[in-house]
Amino acid sequence: MxxxxxxxxxxxxxxxxxxxxxxxxxxxxxxxxxxxxxxxxxxxxxxxxxxxxxxxxxxxxxxxxxxxxxxxxxxxxxxxxxxxxxxxxxxxxxxxxxxxxxxxxxxxxxxxxxxxxxxxxxxxxxxxxxxxxKFHSFIYDFLLTIKMINILDKIENIIRENIVFEVNEGEFDKLHRDFVYKLQFVGDFKSLNILYKDTNEKIKNIVIDKNKKVLKVGIIGELYTEMEPFSSFFIERELSKMGMQVKRYTTVTYLLFEKGKAEKVLLERAKKYIKFPLGADGTESVAHSIELCEDGFDGIIHTKPFGCTPEINAIPILQKISRDYNVPIIYFTFDMQTSETGVKTRLEAFYDMIKMKKEAGYV
Ligand code: SF4
CATH class of the missing domain: 3.40.50 (Rossmann fold)
Structure with a gap:
């Protein structure tokens, strides 16, 4: 056998x-x-x-x-x-x-x-x-994987928040690559904890300049375009390179363990705009955009794949939120015909616009 x-x-x-x-x-x-x-x-x-x-x-x-x-x-x-x-x-x-x-x-x-x-x-x-x-080893490996995903999400969140402040370009990227590579060979909780601790230590040693003036943007939208960088032409990386600090809510940890419990809270937060869930990630898009506006973010990037109905439904509501809070939202639809140059050009224009808006004191 x-x-x-x-x-x-x-x-x-x-x-x-x-x-x-x-x-x-x-x-x-x-x-x-x-x-x-x-x-x-x-x-x-x-x-x-x-x-x-x-x-x-x-x-x-x-x-x-x-x-x-x-x-x-x-x-x-x-x-x-x-x-x-x-x-x-x-x-x-x-x-x-x-x-x-x-x-x-x-x-x-x-x-x-x-x-x-x-x-x-x-x-x-x-x-x-x-x-x-064996069932016991399956449970052990299953729990270990959950923990690995959770740690991957935590490390990537820290990188996402801080990469824009790095002084020596490329340090976070190198650390990120090393961490992801080593993670695949972890076989038990002890070595996972060592890797996590070690990576956090390395993060602390990366020189960052928190006085650097950056713009704060949030990414909302459909989960695949948020989490698979190729599908959005590495939009997060582009935003950081331009000088924007990025916040993103959706991770696998969120989808597996928090999304189910979050719906009531999200609907409560979004009650001025929606009464019922929009399906898939649509309710998150609405509630999180409200949160980003209230938290003083400078702009919001909404991403979705071509043909994604729940996000199409969310867009008119997001347009209203954008007007109500005076926070710009840019919308990207990705499919096989989307041009990378077009995405970069629109992002640059968006960056210039929110920068000028902030400097002019309109935020
Ligand atoms: S419509 Fe397709 S792309 Fe959109 S959330 Fe559903 S499965 Fe994902």
Whole structure:
């Protein structure tokens, strides 16, 4: 049995740097298989996804499909899809069918059912790939991965907040790369805590100039375009390079463990504008933009993929919030036709506009 299973090659789609804890988890759970991190997303990934997807489907579907095709071409035999809410919850079945129609032979596993993490169902699904998997080690690895994701989110939040103040350009980027690389080889809580402590120490040693005058902006919108940098042409990095401090709410920690409880609070905060949830990330977009305006942010960047209905619904409300609070909001829709130059040009114009507005004392 193990000899057959040794031939299995497991892969999964990209979303930001979460490939690192996912790789670590899968390597521990399936030590009888090879784990294949999908190729870095490139224009080719987008083109492959676009070519084989229905026209009307939202853009993250196409990215995921492109990831899967590239992994299958490299020999993947097991594909893992997260599943979840909104239309994302239906991606798996459709992607599986498209890939089978293309002639690929593979096992397809969806992790989340009905937006929730069901530990027992997950265990049963993983047992199909590794029959030797013990429940106690599955629970240990599962909890360790949750902690890894949480620490990844914490470190990335600190970097996001501080990178604009760094004195020696590139120090945060280098630390970030090293941390993400080392994270994939963590195998227990002790080494995770050491890595976390060590990374925090290194962060403290990076010289920053908090007196530097920067503009504060918040990113809101659909989760994939917020968390997968390639899908938004690395918008966060561009904003920091221009001299803007970036706040972003959406992380996997938030989606898995806070989003469910947050809805009541978000609706209360947004009650002047909405009575009912908008679906997916739409309620967050409205409530968080109010919070950013009230907290004195200079501008807001709203991102969404082409075809994302909940965010389309949020836009007229965001326009009203922008007028009411006199805080500019810029809207980006990303798809395969979006030009990187166009995004940069609009960002530069947005930066100039909020800078002039602030200097003129209009904020
Ligand atoms: S939130 Fe938007 S992009 Fe994501 S699945 Fe729903 S419609 Fe598609």
């Amino acid at each position: 193990n000899d057959i299973l040794k031939k299995e090659i497991i892969s999964f789609p990209h979303m930001g740097n979460y490939y690192s804890p996912i790789y670590s988890l899968l390597s521990r759970l399936f030590n009888n298989c090879k784990i294949l991190i999908p190729a870095k997303i490139t224009k080719k990934t987008m083109e492959l996804g676009e070519k084989h997807s229905p026209d009307f489907v939202c853009t993250p579907f196409k990215y995921n499909l492109g990831n899967f095709i590239e992994s299958l071409e490299k020999g993947a035999t097991v594909l893992i899809q997260a599943g979840g809410g909104c239309r994302f919850g239906y991606y798996a079945e459709l992607q599986e069918q498209i890939l089978r129609d293309l002639g690929y032979n593979f096992t397809f596993i969806t992790l989340l059912d009905a937006k929730k993490v069901d530990v027992f169902r997950l265990y049963k699904k993983f047992k199909l790939i590794n029959p030797d998997l």
